Each structure stands twice: as structure tokens, then as C-alpha cells.
Amino acid sequence: MSFTKKDLDQIKRKGLTVQDVESQIELFKNGIPFTNIAEAATINNGITALDDNLIREATEHFEAHRNEKKLIKFVPASGAATRMFKFLFQFIKEYNPQNESINSYINKNKLRDMSLFLVGLEKLPFYDLVLDHLKSKHIDFSTLSNSEKIWHFAQAMLDENGLNYGNSPKGLLPFHRYRSSHISTAFEEHLYEAALYASVNNKAELHFTISERFKDKFDEEFKRIEEYVESGTGVSFNISFSYQQESTDTIAVTIKDEPFRESDNSLLFRPSGHGALLKNLNALDADIIFVKNIDNVVVKYYKEEVAKYKQVLAGILLKLQAKTFEFLHFLDANNPKEVDFKAIEDFLSEEMSIKISSEYKKYTDYYKIEYLREKLNRPIRICGMVKNEGEPGGGPFWVKNKYSNQSLQIVESAQINLKDKKQKELLKNATHFNPVDLVCGVKNYKGEKFDLEKYVDRNAAFITMKTKTGKDLKALELPGLWNGSMAFWNTIFVEVPIITFNPVKTVNDLLKAPHQIK
Structure with missing residues (x-):
């Protein structure tokens, strides 16, 4: 070669x-x-x-032995939330509330996911956030037909000029809504969980692998919740981040196994893939490393x-x-x-x-x-x-x-x-x-x-x-x-x-x- x-x-x-x-x-x-x-x-x-x-x-x-050990929780969190909303992106692209009712559209296309989304709309953790966004755009949600409501709701969630959830890191999406009106992200829930099993002497260390372009957003989220979570757990947190290294990228080839070339040659x-994160894991210094994906969290009750x-x-x-x-x-x-x-x-x-x-x-x-x-x-x-x-x-x-x-x-x-x-x-x-x-x-x-x-x-x-x-x-x-x-x-x-x-x-x-x- x-x-x-x-x-x-x-x-x-x-x-x-x-x-x-x-x-x-x-x-x-x-x-x-x-x-x-x-x-x-x-x-x-x-x-x-x-x-x-x-x-x-x-x-x-x-x-008996946890206080003798250095513990770290390692959370792969570089993925965007795009796949979470795949059926809704399709819905926005295809559906026109002026042409048919939402029920007709769902039944005609046998859209079980869309039906479930419609039924559970008010239980979604970001329901009020979406309504507040629509209100800021001078859209009176309460006066819309059911078909218009669901279209505008999905549009506000996913549009780049809206809340843009589909292009956000999954770790920073609103995941849970508590009765105190506090809305937590998956990132926040990992902190609460780590306090229970990955803390030593009331200190917990967590390492997240993220996309570098979202580093500032994760920093902002930690600043927003740090005092709230620490007061709720009695644990202080040391948060670190790393990115997938370019040296783990692999070459692409043509169908004939020749190097694939861009338009500029x-x-x-x-x-x-996630195997690239072995380098990130290998760089950590700890006796015990807990590994768990960013989206696998629960509300505090569990x-x-x-x-x-x-x-x-x-x-x-x-x-x-x-x-x-x-x-x-x-x-x-x-x-x-x-x-x-x-x-x-x-x-x-x-x-x-x-x-x-x-x-x-x-x-x-x-x-x-x-x-x-x-x-x-x-x-x-x-x-x-x-x-x-x-x-x-x-x-x-x-x-x-x-x-x-x-x-x-x-x-x-x-x-x-x-x-x-x-x-x-x-x-x-x-x-x-x-x-x-x-x-x-x-x-x-x-x-x-x-x-x-x-x-x-x-x-x-x-x-x-x-x-x-x-x-x-x-x-x-x-x-x-x-x-x-x-x-x-x-x-x-x-x-x-x-x-x-x-x-x-x-x-x-x-x-x-x-x-x-x-």
C-alpha cells in the first residue's frame, strides 16, 4: 500500500x-x-x-473495605439524543395538521410509538418547558386543536431554533420531573447514584466521556446542580471529562478495500465505536471502576x-x-x-x-x-x-x-x-x-x-x-x-x-x- x-x-x-x-x-x-x-x-x-x-x-x-479503596464511576456519555426522537423527526417531516387528524395519521400508518407519545405527553419531564417555549413564541397551546398541539409540541422540542433536544447530548436532556418542580438530567441522576456506592469519606469521583463540543454545556450543568446535589446527598463531587481520541479513528475503505477518499483526495x-473508550478507561487511576451507560438511571425512589x-x-x-x-x-x-x-x-x-x-x-x-x-x-x-x-x-x-x-x-x-x-x-x-x-x-x-x-x-x-x-x-x-x-x-x-x-x-x-x- x-x-x-x-x-x-x-x-x-x-x-x-x-x-x-x-x-x-x-x-x-x-x-x-x-x-x-x-x-x-x-x-x-x-x-x-x-x-x-x-x-x-x-x-x-x-x-468494610470501601474506605481503603479509590473508587471511580466511569460513564460513557458522548452520544447525542438523535435516536431517541427518530419517530418524531419522521412525524414532523411527514405530518401536516391541516390535512388530516392526528388519530387518522396514527391509525393509517400503525404508529404505536406515536400513539404512546400522545397519550403520555403530559407525563414527559420537559412538558412544561416545551409549553413555556411555545408561549415565548406567542403560540397559545390551549387554543390549538389536538392535531396542531402535537405537531407544535414536537416541532418545539426538536427544531434547531427551538429546544433542539435531538441534537443535544443525551446526558443533558431533562430525564425526570420531581414534585418540587425540579427537573433532573441523566447527568445529575448519575451523581445521586454515585453518592450511594462510589463515594469514600463523603467524596465521589465520576468520569464522563463526552463530545468535546459539549464540554462547556456539561460544565454549566454541573455548576447549576452542584450545590443542590451536594446538599441533598452530603457528598462532594469531583467530576472529570475526556473525549474520544483521534488516534482511535479508523480508516474507511471502498467496496474494493481501497482507502476511501474525500472530494479533496x-x-x-x-x-x-465505544471500543475507542478503552484508552479513556485505561487512563484512570483507581482500585475499583464502576461502569454504567449515561441513559441507565432511575428516579430517586428506586x-x-x-x-x-x-x-x-x-x-x-x-x-x-x-x-x-x-x-x-x-x-x-x-x-x-x-x-x-x-x-x-x-x-x-x-x-x-x-x-x-x-x-x-x-x-x-x-x-x-x-x-x-x-x-x-x-x-x-x-x-x-x-x-x-x-x-x-x-x-x-x-x-x-x-x-x-x-x-x-x-x-x-x-x-x-x-x-x-x-x-x-x-x-x-x-x-x-x-x-x-x-x-x-x-x-x-x-x-x-x-x-x-x-x-x-x-x-x-x-x-x-x-x-x-x-x-x-x-x-x-x-x-x-x-x-x-x-x-x-x-x-x-x-x-x-x-x-x-x-x-x-x-x-x-x-x-x-x-x-x-x-
């Missing part, structure tokens, strides 16, 4: 090397292998079920329940981590003759859900120790899993590598060969779903930070079809943050109740019970 001097300068400005770009092009040419799932992880086969004793023990362990690079399970996951992490560290220190301090191999093997298989290679039995004691050390000395993640209720997205599976060794992974359906009947059937057998509810231990037994870049399965990337100026292109997404980017971590799946999973994917999700005041 030959690049011009202009290309080389562009690649360098991106923080990339020619080798990086050539490796990405090779992935396009060779294709990315499908993930080979061996079976779905289920209760007692890769997923731990919680009972009252385990909940109590894990919670007590976390509370420059190379086209594209953002590479927060204690949600926080309880975060504490449980953190307690499980600390207990397993302590035992892991104990074994590693033991391996360092003793010669092979003094090692209790069975104790470590049982711990790995029974408590860490690690399947030991069939080749292990053939190893000498020296190589057995190295094998066990390598298995133990990895980042650990405890992943909450909820029962599958038909939500799209990834799930917990036992995955088989090219050497037939199996490990627990979070796998997206796009990673699976759905043309393979057996693989498709195994996907259907999934009983649980990934809500992105992670508690991560990213330091080793010597207290040093792991380099998380070393635990990525680079082959777990994604190739997607896109268009640019009417031309087809192939785009490359890096291995997802909780998929291939954490493939070589030690992974523990724990079943958590559905109340812990309350994402806002469409505006109508704000009408569900966990987002409404009782």
Missing part, C-alpha cells in the same frame, strides 16, 4: 502510524472471523445466582435498590480479588514443591469460572505455575446480567477460541454467524442480557495498574457498511469496550434484577415506572 506525502502527514496528525492503517486495511481484506460460541452462559453454568446470604456477605465486605477516517446491587458486585470483586492476590503472592514466595496446585485450580474453575486447558495436565510443575500465574494475574470484571426480555444487544456466552479453550465473554449478535444453524440456535438459548453493569478491578497484586491495551482481542472488531456523499464504503469499529476490548480479562457474570436496567433508548422510555415519580 503506497501513500502520498499528504496522506502520511494526515496519518501522523491523527496520532496513527502507517502500520496502524495498513493493519486496519488488512482486516477489511481478510475479513473478521465470527465469534465461535460454545454455549450460552446460564445460571450455575457461568452465571452466579444471588441469594440473601451472598447479597449480605458481599455488601458487608464492600462496606484526503483519506476518510471515522470514529471507531436508587437505593439499584445501588444495593452495585455494592454487591463490588463486594464480590473485592473478595475474589483478595483471594487472587493471596495466591499470586504465594506463587512468588514459594518453590514448586510447596505449591498447593489443587487449591488454585479449584479456585479458578469453581469461583472464577475459568476452564483450565486440557493440555495443563501434561505440564511440568514449573510450567503449571506459569500457567496459573498468567490466569490469575489479569484485570477482573464483575458483570451484572439481567434475564433476557427481548432487548437487542449482547449477552453472556462461553466462547471457544482456535485452540478449543473456552472463556466467558459478552458477545453481540453481530459477532455471530447467523447463517450457521448451530450458532444461531445457541444464540437463541441465551437466558440473559448484558445491561452494561460492570465493576472493574484494574490493578494487579502489587498495586500496579494493568495496561488494559494488552487484554484486547483485536480480531473481535466489526465491519459495517456506510455511505458518504452517496458512495458505499466499509467502516471499521474497534472491539467493543465490554466485548473484545475486555476479552482477556477474568470475567464473572452475576444475575441482577431487571430494576437495575432502565435505559432510555426512545423518548417513550421516559414514561416507564422507573422514570416517573410515584
Whole structure:
């Protein structure tokens, strides 16, 4: 592959090397292998079920040790809210209240989302804000017909000269309306939640990954709510932000796997998905990192329940981590003759859900120790899993590598060969779903930070079809943050109740019970 001097300068400005770009092009040419799932992880086969004793023990362990640890809550929050309002953008584009009634339009087009939005209109957290905006435009909402009301309401919400919610970051949208007339954003709700489980000595640290263009808006929001939230929780907050780094962008190619070029003949690079945030996560210095998406929050009534399970996951992490560290220190301090191999093997298989290679039995004691050390000395993640209720997205599976060794992974359906009947059937057998509810231990037994870049399965990337100026292109997404980017971590799946999973994917999700005041 030959690049011009202009290309080389562009690649360098991106923080990339020619080798990086050539490796990405090779992935396009060779294709990315499908993930080979061996079976779905289920209760007692890769997923731990919680009972009252385990909940109590894990919670007590976390509370006993939390003040010794540095805790951070990590929240991917760079997404705009555009997809939340997809059906409303379509509605504004197509509907004319002068031509037909809103009910006729909904029934004719079988628009269930639109019908639900219409019924729940007054329960939306921003209902009064939209009416105030219309009033400022001298539109008397009360005198409009039902058809005109809904059109003007949607227009005021989404128009660039209106409230412009569709182009706002999801984290800064009004999510909840309380009886005190206080309206909270998803950003604010994460602070309240962090106060319950991610605070040490009445201080909580949160890190948000955002789009750089919205940094000032997030700063303004924190200034607006800081005193209010701190007085309500008794906790002070240290908030930091980072952006997706340009060096994580990937090159786009044509259908023939040649670099895609812009009209000025420059190379086209594209953002590479949430896997790019591994660099942001890797830059944090903490003993425990809680990971949760920006839109997965609840009103205050449910927060204690949600926080309880975060504490449980953190307690499980600390207990397993302590035992892991104990074994590693033991391996360092003793010669092979003094090692209790069975104790470590049982711990790995029974408590860490690690399947030991069939080749292990053939190893000498020296190589057995190295094998066990390598298995133990990895980042650990405890992943909450909820029962599958038909939500799209990834799930917990036992995955088989090219050497037939199996490990627990979070796998997206796009990673699976759905043309393979057996693989498709195994996907259907999934009983649980990934809500992105992670508690991560990213330091080793010597207290040093792991380099998380070393635990990525680079082959777990994604190739997607896109268009640019009417031309087809192939785009490359890096291995997802909780998929291939954490493939070589030690992974523990724990079943958590559905109340812990309350994402806002469409505006109508704000009408569900966990987002409404009782």
C-alpha cells in the first residue's frame, strides 16, 4: 500500500502510524472471523445466582473495605439524543395538521410509538418547558386543536431554533420531573447514584466521556446542580471529562478495500465505536471502576435498590480479588514443591469460572505455575446480567477460541454467524442480557495498574457498511469496550434484577415506572 506525502502527514496528525492503517486495511481484506460460541452462559453454568446470604456477605465486605479503596464511576456519555426522537423527526417531516387528524395519521400508518407519545405527553419531564417555549413564541397551546398541539409540541422540542433536544447530548436532556418542580438530567441522576456506592469519606469521583463540543454545556450543568446535589446527598463531587481520541479513528475503505477518499483526495477516517473508550478507561487511576451507560438511571425512589446491587458486585470483586492476590503472592514466595496446585485450580474453575486447558495436565510443575500465574494475574470484571426480555444487544456466552479453550465473554449478535444453524440456535438459548453493569478491578497484586491495551482481542472488531456523499464504503469499529476490548480479562457474570436496567433508548422510555415519580 503506497501513500502520498499528504496522506502520511494526515496519518501522523491523527496520532496513527502507517502500520496502524495498513493493519486496519488488512482486516477489511481478510475479513473478521465470527465469534465461535460454545454455549450460552446460564445460571450455575457461568452465571452466579444471588441469594440473601451472598447479597449480605458481599455488601458487608464492600462496606468494610470501601474506605481503603479509590473508587471511580466511569460513564460513557458522548452520544447525542438523535435516536431517541427518530419517530418524531419522521412525524414532523411527514405530518401536516391541516390535512388530516392526528388519530387518522396514527391509525393509517400503525404508529404505536406515536400513539404512546400522545397519550403520555403530559407525563414527559420537559412538558412544561416545551409549553413555556411555545408561549415565548406567542403560540397559545390551549387554543390549538389536538392535531396542531402535537405537531407544535414536537416541532418545539426538536427544531434547531427551538429546544433542539435531538441534537443535544443525551446526558443533558431533562430525564425526570420531581414534585418540587425540579427537573433532573441523566447527568445529575448519575451523581445521586454515585453518592450511594462510589463515594469514600463523603467524596465521589465520576468520569464522563463526552463530545468535546459539549464540554462547556456539561460544565454549566454541573455548576447549576452542584450545590443542590451536594446538599441533598452530603457528598462532594469531583467530576472529570475526556473525549474520544483521534488516534482511535479508523480508516474507511471502498467496496474494493481501497482507502476511501474525500472530494479533496484526503483519506476518510471515522470514529471507531465505544471500543475507542478503552484508552479513556485505561487512563484512570483507581482500585475499583464502576461502569454504567449515561441513559441507565432511575428516579430517586428506586436508587437505593439499584445501588444495593452495585455494592454487591463490588463486594464480590473485592473478595475474589483478595483471594487472587493471596495466591499470586504465594506463587512468588514459594518453590514448586510447596505449591498447593489443587487449591488454585479449584479456585479458578469453581469461583472464577475459568476452564483450565486440557493440555495443563501434561505440564511440568514449573510450567503449571506459569500457567496459573498468567490466569490469575489479569484485570477482573464483575458483570451484572439481567434475564433476557427481548432487548437487542449482547449477552453472556462461553466462547471457544482456535485452540478449543473456552472463556466467558459478552458477545453481540453481530459477532455471530447467523447463517450457521448451530450458532444461531445457541444464540437463541441465551437466558440473559448484558445491561452494561460492570465493576472493574484494574490493578494487579502489587498495586500496579494493568495496561488494559494488552487484554484486547483485536480480531473481535466489526465491519459495517456506510455511505458518504452517496458512495458505499466499509467502516471499521474497534472491539467493543465490554466485548473484545475486555476479552482477556477474568470475567464473572452475576444475575441482577431487571430494576437495575432502565435505559432510555426512545423518548417513550421516559414514561416507564422507573422514570416517573410515584
